[in-house]
Amino acid sequence: MSVDNRQQKAERIRHLLDTEGDNVHENTQVFNDGRYESTAHLDDYDRLKDEARAIKEDAIERLPELLDQVTEAVETNGGTVYLADDTADANRYITEVAGGRNVVKSKSMTSEEIEVNESLEASGADVWETDLAEFVLQVADEAPSHIVAPAIHKSRKEIADLFNVYFDPEEPLETAEELTQFAREYLGEKIRDAEVGMTGANFITADTGTLALVTSEGNARKSVQATDTHIAVAGVEKLVPTIEDLQPFVELIGRSGTGQDITSYISLFTPPSDSPTFGEEGELGPGDDRDFHLVLIDNGRMEMREDDQLRETLYCIRCSACANSCANFQHVGGHAFGGETYSGGIATGWEAGVHGQESAAEFNDLCTGCSRCVNACPVKIDIPWINTVVRDRINHEDATEFDFLVEGLTPDEEPGGMDLQKRLFGNYATLAKLGSATAPISNWLAGTKPVRMLMEQFMGIDRRRDLPKFRHETLRKWFKTRGGSRVSPADAKREAVLYPDTYTDYVQVERGKAAVRALEALGVSVQIPEVASSGRAPLSQGMIETAERHAHEVYADLAGHIDAGQDIVVIEPSDLAMFTSEYEKFLADESAERLDNNSYEIMEYVYGLLENGASGRELRGGDGEEVAYHSHCQQRTLGLEAHTVAVLSELGYDVLTSETECCGMAGSFGYKREYYELSMDVGSELEAQFQAEDARNRTVVASGTSCLEQLESLLERSSQHPVQLVDPAK
């Protein structure tokens, strides 16, 4: 990214933070909290998710067959199916069917994708959005900022002002009731006058040709009931085999998206419908000669189906849980976090698939890989991975013919044209090694104004963020100097390899020392061999090949230890997450599984030792000490927050946990000039909680390096890793 682009991006984000951020934040937070509450009431949430995923996997696998089946079913019912190759094809067909007649539409992202309104209007038709949010956007002439609640960025006041200017009603509109009533009446007339009703479809069953529409307002029902021609637009991926297959989705979709157990209406239409329609003379006439057209759109989807990495995107049911659970989305919204049509977590996959990489590139960086969305997704899509893959492809797209010039100079597998900033963060391990070897000079240099200015200008490293200080004595050097473990393998209850992640080895050396002493106090013999860095840094910059190499090296370095019955103990949660999640993609199944099964987060490991009878007497007890603890987002995704809290509580600490799941920093993200302000904005919630009355005097602890760094910049107190609290030497 050039300096100018970076500047522009920073400005745009700042603008959206100021103008739309608060509304988006408030609303997505309500949705997200609702999701937690509503899914907690489901008896078998995980089984339903598995079921939903299995149905989608199967449906996408058998898509060509289902397409034939649905065509037959719809035609038997008396309707027509049109398979449109792309946007232009779909619009041509729809415009022809509508024939210039007036159209009322219910909300459909697929119709946004093809921008059908424009081509209908060009043919002389009057087109009205009847979904109230879409209606607001139509009046405001704006694009949706969220896939489920497209006008989420607008406040009641803004809508009232908009309507009062645009419609100039006799009495100015003010309350939500008045606005809704006004829109209902205004659109009621449009619905009565229209002859064509357009809807989307959340699902279509191949066996019966039934459309399932998930709605709340009743406008989709009216649009179908009141008109003579029904055109339904949907991506080909919306097909599921049978009616029975709808059940898990019906139970999951509302809960995942808006936190409602179920939306007001789940309409199952098997058109053409024979409900009475509005006749000529104000009569409610027979509706048995309605015309029905199902327009199924390919627009890149069949290619996505062939793409091993993007295929999962097609399982998406567009519930918006990934957007609602995303800390960055919550703060900046879909106008920053989206492409031409889709927004939020999975939008990268959709945009890359239907509009091309360029559209995805605009916002792909906003995914920090924190993985909060992973457990939120009802079809278990690994959304951060899709973001990483697209990032990798964008890196490669930027490659130029001069690549060979830089190629040899960098220790990675990536092409030369890649963004310098990304490359710097991606090669963090090498940098740390160098920085440590030359410390304290390197730290002094990196702290000087001219150097920071150069770094900002050329690499986009924000001057306002303190850089980590490299330590001359690394953890491994310290460990060697002290003569290795104080507990010999012969006397040990267990033997563990403490994984020397880049941060612990070169920067956060104290937490490494504390971990060694804590483990020894529990009767564990510790080793710290030389092990490659995990590959987290390059992975988060989209440097997949480099990350993959790291994975192989790490496994080679650790396999022998696992063979010898030693446990792998990891301090940095983002590295543990690599071992247990991403390595699946890089290593042979068996190897990935072995590493996963034998790796533990440090506090999880301590918890296990204590549970299995080790005595915690030698660990430093809390004696009622009040601490404020922030878990790491990937650690939470893995379900590991509870162990730390349990250990600290058991040892007599009074623990307050952070309500916000995200610190906003997520590794290199907060260092980047264009995202620094967003990072701080996200962090402000954590700051507010930890500065509040009941937390102000508490000792701050956090598990992740990036969280620690963020907390240090947000608060006036310094923070530490929980293992440092219990360090017996303290």
Next chain:
Amino acid sequence: MSAGPLATFESSLDELGVDLAQTTSDQFESTLVPLLNAPAVGAQLPFENVSLPDTVETDPTVQELEKAETGVTAAGYGIADYGSVVIQGGPEGKEPVSLYADKHVAVIAASDVLPDMDTTFDRLAEDIRNDTGQAIIATGPSATADMGALVKGAHGPMDVTVVLLGDR
């Protein structure tokens, strides 16, 4: 039908703010009349010996439909876990009648209250394969939060009442 699903249905409706009137076929008319705000429209009920009073217009014009305060229709079945009623549309006009009036009164037989979504979808599949063109799983009133606060009655009814025929 055991008391289980009915009790669940009752509490689910309560949570949604949907009124429930329990009655029998004999008492149907006297139960229904106080629930009607005039003008009322309706679609013929499929239950034997149960019919709508004359004050309910069963063949409304578009204007009457839009002016209606109450719309009465049968519901094919109810879903206890969710407090939903399933409105199966068709030529007799259940869809518009249940959709345009401010208040929808759904009449349902106790034996048609199903425990959960799983059983419902088995029934739905059977019905749809036997040519039911339209089934709306309706849960509470229509609603929107798009105008800055939750408002009931976005395009559809803002009030729902369920009349349960205990002897059916």
